[in-house]
Amino acid sequence: MIPHAAILNKAKDRKFEADPDQAPTEDYHDIVNQLEKEGEWEVHRVPEPYVEVKNKYGRTKKIPVEQTWHHKSCGQCGHIPGYSTSIFWINRKLGLDYHDPTDQTSCTAWNYYASATSNAAAQAAVAMRNFAAAHETGYYPIIHCATSFGHYKETRQQLIHHPELRRQVRAILAKLGKKLIMPEEIVHYSEWVHAVRDRIAERQVHDMSGIRATVHPACHYHKLIGEDAVYAPEVYGAQRSAIITSTLQALGIEVGDYSTWADCCGFGFRHILVSRDFSRSFAVQRKIEVMKEEVDPDILITHDTGCVTTLDQSQFAAKAHDRNVGLAVMSDSQLCALAMGAHPYKVLQLHWHSTDSRPFLEKLGVDHQKAFAEFEQAVEELKSGKKEYMTWEDADG
Amino acid sequence: MTLDLSGKQYAGVDYDEKERLFEEVKKDFRFEQYLYGCYECGICVAACPSARFYDFSPRKIAQSVAREDVDLFYVFLNDSVWDCSQCFSCDVCPRKNSPGGLITLMREVAVNNGLASAQEALEGYGRVVYKIMATGTQVAPDMLQANAFPDWGPHVKDIAENLEAWRRALPPETMHTTEASWQVDEKTITELYLIWHMTGVMDMIKEVDEGLFMILQDVMEEKLEDAGYDVSFD
Ligand code: SF4
Ligand code: SF4
Numbered sequence: 229m230i231p232h233a234a235i236l237n238k239a240k241d242r243k244f245e246a247d248p249d250q251a252p253t254e255d256y257h258d259i260v261n262q263l264e265k266e267g268e269w270e271v272h273r274v275p276e277p278y279v280e281v282k283n284k285y286g287r288t289k290k291i292p293v294e295q296t297w298h299h300k301s302c303g304q305c306g307h308i309p310g311y312s313t314s315i316f317w318i319n320r321k322l323g324l325d326y327h328d329p330t331d332q333t334s335c336t337a338w339n340y341y342a343s344a345t346s347n348a349a350a351q352a353a354v355a356m357r358n359f360a361a362a363h364e365t366g367y368y369p370i371i372h373c374a375t376s377f378g379h380y381k382e383t384r385q386q387l388i389h390h391p392e393l394r395r396q397v398r399a400i401l402a403k404l405g406k407k408l409i410m411p412e413e414i415v416h417y418s419e420w421v422h423a424v425r426d427r428i429a430e431r432q433v434h435d436m437s438g439i440r441a442t443v444h445p446a447c448h449y450h451k452l453i454g455e456d457a458v459y460a461p462e463v464y465g466a467q468r469s470a471i472i473t474s475t476l477q478a479l480g481i482e483v484g485d486y487s488t489w490a491d492c493c494g495f496g497f498r499h500i501l502v503s504r505d506f507s508r509s510f511a512v513q514r515k516i517e518v519m520k521e522e523v524d525p526d527i528l529i530t531h532d533t534g535c536v537t538t539l540d541q542s543q544f545a546a547k548a549h550d551r552n553v554g555l556a557v558m559s560d561s562q563l564c565a566l567a568m569g570a571h572p573y574k575v576l577q578l579h580w581h582s583t584d585s586r587p588f589l590e591k592l593g594v595d596h597q598k599a600f601a602e603f604e605q606a607v608e609e610l611k612s613g614k615k616e617y618m619t620w621e622d623a624d625g
Numbered sequence: 626m627t628l629d630l631s632g633k634q635y636a637g638v639d640y641d642e643k644e645r646l647f648e649e650v651k652k653d654f655r656f657e658q659y660l661y662g663c664y665e666c667g668i669c670v671a672a673c674p675s676a677r678f679y680d681f682s683p684r685k686i687a688q689s690v691a692r693e694d695v696d697l698f699y700v701f702l703n704d705s706v707w708d709c710s711q712c713f714s715c716d717v718c719p720r721k722n723s724p725g726g727l728i729t730l731m732r733e734v735a736v737n738n739g740l741a742s743a744q745e746a747l748e749g750y751g752r753v754v755y756k757i758m759a760t761g762t763q764v765a766p767d768m769l770q771a772n773a774f775p776d777w778g779p780h781v782k783d784i785a786e787n788l789e790a791w792r793r794a795l796p797p798e799t800m801h802t803t804e805a806s807w808q809v810d811e812k813t814i815t816e817l818y819l820i821w822h823m824t825g826v827m828d829m830i831k832e833v834d835e836g837l838f839m840i841l842q843d844v845m846e847e848k849l850e851d852a853g854y855d856v857s858f859d
Contacts, residue, residue, distance in 0.1 A: 302762035306806035309795050316797050328799050330810045333761035333817050341711035344732035350824035390654050400823050404816045452713040492674040496710035502749050510674050544778035582778040610790045623796045
């Protein structure tokens with residue numbers, strides 16, 4: 229048997245300082261800027277104030293704090309809407325200016341990775357249309373979905389290396405009356421959470437020091453064009469990407485390590501829709517059961533459309549097979565909002581989840597019965613026509 | 626199911642046809658960055674989720690293409706590529722390959738050529754393709770139906786029954802929609818349709834699902850006409 233615990237503990241003691249001069253890849257910042265000088269595109273600069281962090285190879289990455297244009301995720305808004313709601317709620321509570329656009333399409337990459345019914349030019353045109361739309365508003369794009377984030381990095385790489393593709397996409401955008409705009413950084417919202425985690429912790433109303441969590445990082449965040457991912461020496465000794473774990477630590481949560489941390493969740497893009505036996509088996513056997521056996525956490529925190537979906541929705545059927553499941557799943561945004569006192573149903577919208585987060589809420593001292601009754605009351609007001617929508621003010625009421 | 630690598634199942638397919646498809650994969654501009662050769666080390670397999678539950682190997686796929694084994698490539702093109710999870714865990718390859726990226730290209734060629742295996746793989750997937758191409762968002766709230774996701778738990782039925790009210794119980798005002806994940810502007814949808822038109826994506830749909838093509842064609846041509854564009858997808 230492999231002595232995972234001994235190996236992992238040893239790894240914790242190692243500190244790795246990435247040296248940008250030793251990076252195995254060219255610096256995308258240099259090329260993006262060079263192409264701007266050559267008139268190939270315009271660069272959308274990260275607005276001030278920004279936070280400087282380090283990427284995988286020790287290069288500086290700027291994370292915008294506000295004036296953010298929220299590139300939403302179809303899977304989050306469609307099926308886990310408390311995920312995106314929590315991101316907006318945190319922005320509002322921190323008093324940060326943001327824009328929630330309607331001039332935005334999905335990145336369409338879930339479909340592309342599932343069915344291949346698209347091509348590189350179409351995918352790049354969709355990406356660059358969204359980036360141009362963001363630029364027109366003056367707000368800076370921040371990406372909610374790790375697959376959009378990963379796919380846009382792939383797109384940037386293809387556009388950087390293939391002048392013909394640039395020409396083709398520029399011509400398509402011109403027909404739409406848009407310019408070719410490349411953001412200075414492609415930013416994932418978890419990086420923003422990482423950048424403002426101390427501000428979130430300052431507003432924390434629930435003590436989380438007795439909580440033990442496990443983390444699952446999205447493959448498309450740190451494996452697909454892995455360079456952009458954020459690493460920090462104080463988190464896993466910069467051996468692994470820092471986001472989520474850094475945030476949980478700032479909230480006082482103990483993050484438990486487990487031997488399949490780097491494994492995928494089993495989402496599979498097409499599998500989660502048409503071959504779910506695979507997604508379910510993988511999620512349960514390679515992630516949930518391993519976490520439960522090695523850490524026995526109170527909560528699993530992850531950060532992507534596909535990962536939250538798969539890890540949350542796959543546990544129900546596994547119960548019928550007496551598998552070791554029953555682990556509540558949330559996004560980092562939902563957990564942070566909860567820590568800051570957000571309503572579990574009006575903001576986190578936990579009734580859209582499959583797993584049972586009530587034991588976790590009880591451990592924090594949150595009265596979930598009362599909270600759900602409040603939510604139901606609000607829904608009654610909507611159904612009776614007394615109110616048309618739940619407003620942000622209602623959500624805090 | 627065990628994968629039959631003998632190639633006997635495709636003995637009736639002309640070698641020239643297999644080679645034509647092989648060349649189509651190699652011709653893609655991304656190919657040179659996805660495959661540099663193969664050490665045959667199997668590191669990609671160790672990282673691969675699909676390899677744990679299917680008779681599936683990114684090593685064998687990369688190897689067959691790097692060795693230009695056209696018969697074996699054709700087996701993978703039909704019987705293997707749809708098992709991939711497209712997670713890109715295999716990007717850890719020490720040769721700097723992206724076996725997952727190579728598989729994306731192979732799938733695209735399978736779709737472009739209307740292979741029966743691609744049509745079969747995409748059966749039951751038409752609604753998703755329709756959603757993304759027609760509405761600009763993919764997994765819309767109204768797709769959460771108990772008969773579609775019986776294994777996810779009883780909450781799916783609750784969501785379906787309360788969908789309209791629960792969507793209005795979302796504070797962000799862009800998210801009160803049920804047919805799309807958020808409210809997308811008409812102008813934005815028009816621009817998306819123009820992108821599909823200018824990049825030939827509808828031709829791909831036609832190859833794998835003629836019925837879906839016709840439905841999408843109607844929806845898109847009408848909307849584009851309303852917006853003042855004279856565009857035909859034929
Ligand atoms: S594709 Fe890369 S990781 Fe996989 S066997 Fe070949 S060299 Fe090794
Ligand atoms: S992208 Fe496909 S081949 Fe690569 S690791 Fe993921 S499932 Fe395996």
